[in-house]
Amino acid sequence: MALLNVADALVKVLTTVNELGHEIINIHSASGRITSSNIISKITQPPFPASAMDGYAVRFKDIKNPLLVVGECQAGFSYSGNISEGEAVRIFTGAPLVNGADTVVIQENVTLTDGTITINFPVIKGSNIRALGSDFMNGELLVAKNTLLNARHIGLLAAGNVSEFKVYKKPRVAILSTGDELVEVGSKVGLNKIVNSNLPMFSALINENGGIPINFGNALDTPKSVINKIEQIKDVDIFVSFGGASVGDYDIIQDVMKTNGLKVHFWKVGMQPGKPLIYGKFNNIPYFGMPGNPSSAYVCFINFIIPAMYKMMGRRENGLKNGLAHLEHDLKKGGSRINYIRASIRENKFGKKFVNSSLIQSSANHKTLANSNCLIVRDIYASEAKLGDLVKIILIDTN
Template identity: 40%
Template sequence: MLSVKDAQSNILENIETMPAEQIPLTEAVGRVLAEDLSARRTQPPMDVSAMDGYAVKHTDIQSVPANLSVAGEAPAGGSYNAEVKSGEAIRIFTGGPVPKGADCIVIQENTEREGEQVTILQSEPEGRFIRPAGLDFVEGDVLLQKGRLLTARDVALAAAMNRPWIMVHKKPKVAILATGDEVVMPGDPIGPNQVVSSNSLGLAAAVKTLGGEPILLGVAKDTPESLKNMAAGAASADLLITTGGASVGDHDLIRSVLGENGLDINFYKIAMRPGKPLIFGQLNRTPMLGLPGNPVSTLVCSVMFVAPALAKMLGLDAEIFHSKKMAKLGCDLDENDQREDYLRSIIDIGDNGELIATPYSKQDSAMLAKLANAQALVIRPPFAKAVKKGDTVEILELPNSLLSL
């Protein structure tokens, strides 16, 4: 059996990054830059006021109170085009261009206005409350690098850089195919020996969260013809994910049927719990991941294998969706066998602020409710020795949301 690390490496070596496409900035959040993004303007483009008040010469207000004549105003979006002379003040507003000759701003709270005269009540040093041209960035500065996953903050910055269109990596189209006579979709009639499929919808949600576009192909029956016909729907996809049918039973047809229809298998079986019967290969040059049918196995494998695969396809670091930390154990654990364990766990915060991870006592791969409520997976290496409550272990966090500002 292949190790989890070797399986991940094999998948990443055989996955290609998606090509670039141009999109409007309005659709950029959550996308990955395919090129460095440089500013098309200087921000601010000229010296501007940081406050509402009066633009003056600081030499005129070294002794206060100082009486000055109001010679005009400089609103945001407008300007005072003459040069400020000694003894003059210009009414200015936040964002207004600082007129030539003025070198500081006195905020309006520190003034008294009467008609066209203003009394300055507090002295200010040269440069006070002035944002100089280029304070934020200068035209040509590269502010967002290729491979960046764009947040709301990045979109705001790109807008300020005057970039209405950007180049990003295309979203990979991921075809999802469930298999098995025992499986029906939610809401469909359920036979006496059937179960409701959670895998397809859970995987589709994961793919969408990870930046891909899911394509639900439905549920293939346990016949060669049904599997062959439904798998053909993945011809235009960038990645095919199947669930179920990857084991060694008489009705597990993924390897046999798809093997006769162009499936070239890179590996089969990994030393992992949950998730041992996992297939990776190419179906007529489309990368294919064959995940186990048990719902917990499917979703844990999506964390460990689908997430890094999609990250590479999007031009991201393969570990970007993996948040690994160290934590204290909340209970004793027995020694491990040859498979790497991923134990659904809850997280508490200790008195000293440390993370405390407590695995559920039952870890059956059909128990989806515990995965939904888990906050982390405790990772136990193959042949790990028994550990006690309070010992340190590695965890993989399962955040409630991947959305970020």
């Protein structure tokens, strides 16, 4: 029986997850959140005509003659009088334009002598003035729905006096590992045991992509231990388990969960690594049963779970950063599954990208994964690729 291909598997996932509800947050905690509605300005900016530079407010028709400086106006205050013929007012950046003035001459272009200025350079009427509402008007759209907020958006919203607004809730992602051999990081590693690296790694990956990881620890390879753990999993948006998804004598996660309500949508995908992936609904929660090997789980996570998280958060993209790069060595023909090869990409001084696959491709190898910044994607039965050929890549480190 042919394996489900990656594209069709992703469609099955995305058609069974929905956008989450929204919550109202304060602007100070908004970085990295996604807006769930349009955000409108509450004020006009600037709220008055203002000086764009330090200098002198003048009447343009007077600039050919010396002008008497009759006062000053600083930001946060206004000048009480009007400018009359032959007068100037010292003005600072951000200060309201003085009544009667129509031009600001920058201080570098004048000579000040005994309280009188002489303008030494050509001046354009209306120069160095920020017009009322030249940035935005009250009621104007500042940030559209489904925008991933960055520092620049937040500065704009603050300028519009918007302190609170609606964003999509962050997906709460339950993570559970399984395996008699696993011990918690930082504890003593006994005979025949290994450190549980998946929970810390995928907790970090969930955080990096805008989710909230909920760590349920490790279940032993017994039905009782697995049941004890999965009975605790409530009030989450995604449930991910690591290990026990294949066909070994101790790979029990699917059978135990099916007995306890799991409805499987698919099991096994035509990908390498990551073939044993399980997807379904557990108590109506999207469930991903991942392979236990870290590289296999990582490839599954970026191809399926991150896109599901992004859809829940209202993000338009699926999180996969695709590109092309030139091979620095030959690659053999592709096989019956799409292959994700851990690799490193570099860019020369002309902007041309080159990619070199790692020598060790074992799915249990941590160092290869950590030292890679991309995956080479080899389609099913892809032709042999030669040195210099363009190949598809997925960036996994955009720094």
